[in-house]
Structure formats: C-alpha cells, structure tokens
Amino acid sequence: MTNVVLNVEGMSCGHCVSAVEKAVGNLGASAKVDLAAKTVAVDFDESKLSVSAIKDAIEDQGYDVVQ
Numbered sequence: 001m002t003n004v005v006l007n008v009e010g011m012s013c014g015h016c017v018s019a020v021e022k023a024v025g026n027l028g029a030s031a032k033v034d035l036a037a038k039t040v041a042v043d044f045d046e047s048k049l050s051v052s053a054i055k056d057a058i059e060d061q062g063y064d065v066v067q
Contacts, residue, residue, distance in 0.1 A: 002046040005039050006055065010063040023057040 011020065017033040020040055024031035029044035042054055055065040 001043050003041060003043050004051055004054070005041045006051075006058070007066045008033075008038055008040050008058060008063050009066055011035055011038065016063070019061045020058055020063065023061050024054060027053060027057055029054060 008020070011017065011033065012035065017035065020033050021031045024040070024042055027044070027049055029042050029049055031043075032041045033039075034041070040058065044054065058065050
C-alpha cells in the first residue's frame with residue numbers, strides 16, 4: 001500500500017469529510033480527512049490507482065487539491 005497526503009481547500013464540515021472519504025472509497029482506496037489541517041491522507045494500491053485519479057475524484061466533489 002502507498003500513502004499520500006494531499007492538501008485540500010474548501011472542506012469545512014462533516015458533509016465535506018463524508019463526500020471526500022466516499023469519493024476516494026469508491027476508487028478502492030481509503031481516506032482520512034483532517035479538517036483542521038486541510039489534508040486528506042489516502043492509502044491506496046499504486047498498481048491499481050494513481051494519485052491523479054484520486055485528485056480528480058476529490059476535485060469532482062467541488063474541492064481544490066493544492067500541492
């Protein structure tokens with residue numbers, strides 16, 4: 001498993017946490033959102049999923065991934 005921590009702008013509440021975690025989960029990865037730090041820690045299988053796809057899934061929910 002690979003772990004990446006993404007900086008994500010626009011998250012502010014429990015709904016945001018659920019939306020991001022569900023979007024990443026639908027890709028077959030697991031995400032842990034830290035609202036205070038504005039980060040999302042993602043564990044995923046690099047042979048099945050790319051960081052780019054994870055970023056796209058988060059951005060599709062209306063949040064901005066910044067690096």
